[in-house]
Amino acid sequence: MISRAVVLAPILLAQAVRVRRTTPRLPGAAGPVTGLVAGDGDPVRLAVLGESTVDGVGAPTHAEGLTGRLAEELAWDGRAVAWQALGRTGANARVVREDLVPLLEPADLVVIALGVNDTIELHSATRYRRDLLDLIVAVRRRVGRVPVVLAGVPPMGRFPSLPRPLRDVLGARSAVLDAAAARLALLPGVVHVPMPAAMLDPATFAEDRFHPGPEGYRRWAGQLAEVSRRLLSDTFSG
Incomplete structure (x- = not known):
């Protein structure tokens, strides 16, 4: 039987080209x-690694992006937080x-935010899981056996810039990669934090309707902070 994706391939390609041509480049x-x-x-010491969301696309400054917002959340009890944002637009794992x-500096906690580009590049779940595992190993070789938070792959089925059926196909693919990433939470000191689809609404997006805006980064950081605080508490009390 011919799969639905194969049947829709010409439409998906045309939509992908149109989205790339018309989406504002922030x-x-x-x-x-x-x-x-x-x-x-x-x-x-907080370090955040990843793709364009860690590069801060959609935010005026890194202080208003994912890394800066997460640092503020972790400082809620009066502790000092030093942060480093290592992001590259277009990067995969x-x-x-x-x-x-x-480029990673010494850290007590590393957050990894990836998956959108791996989704767009149609990487398999096996490859994505393997690349994430290799990344975690490389991080720990660099800075020691620090706790690692894997931010969930954003549910691309909620991205308003994507037309249907492209949105549905990439939404399904992003869910598959997120499930693959979740399996790495079996590793000691690794936690996966899925992003609920309900977190995304038009108010959370930047003007390109693809990346988070400041409100999106604020919500995302708040969601990641609860797990991050627990990991840091365990680290410094152990």
Whole structure:
């Protein structure tokens, strides 16, 4: 039987080309890629690795992007947090491992936010899981056996810039890759935090209707912060 994706291939290709041509190209966030949220004691060191969302596309500055917002959330109890954002627009998991991990500074917690580009590139679940595993291993070789948070692959079926049926196909593919990533939570010190589809509504997107805007980053950081605080508490109390 011919699959639905094969039957729809010409339509999907035409839609993908149209989306690429008409979607506004937003720059990454301005300003330094490291920062400090002032507080008490020695700062907790946070590093965030990933694709355009870590590059801060859709936010004016990194302080208003995912990394800066997460650092603020982790500093809620008065602790100091030093943060580093290592993101590249268009990067997949393999590119992040090869090009960005060598730039990683000492960290107490690493958050990885990937999956959209692996989805668009139609990578298999097996490849994505393998590339994420290789990335985790490379991170721990670089900075030690730190806790790692895997941010869930955003549910692309909720991206308003994508027309149907392209939105449905990429939505299904992003769910498959997210399930593959979730299996890595069996590793010690690795936690997967899925992104609920309900988190995404028009108010969360930037003007390109593809990347998060400041409100989207604020919500995402708040969701990741609860797990991150628990991991840090376990690390510093152990």
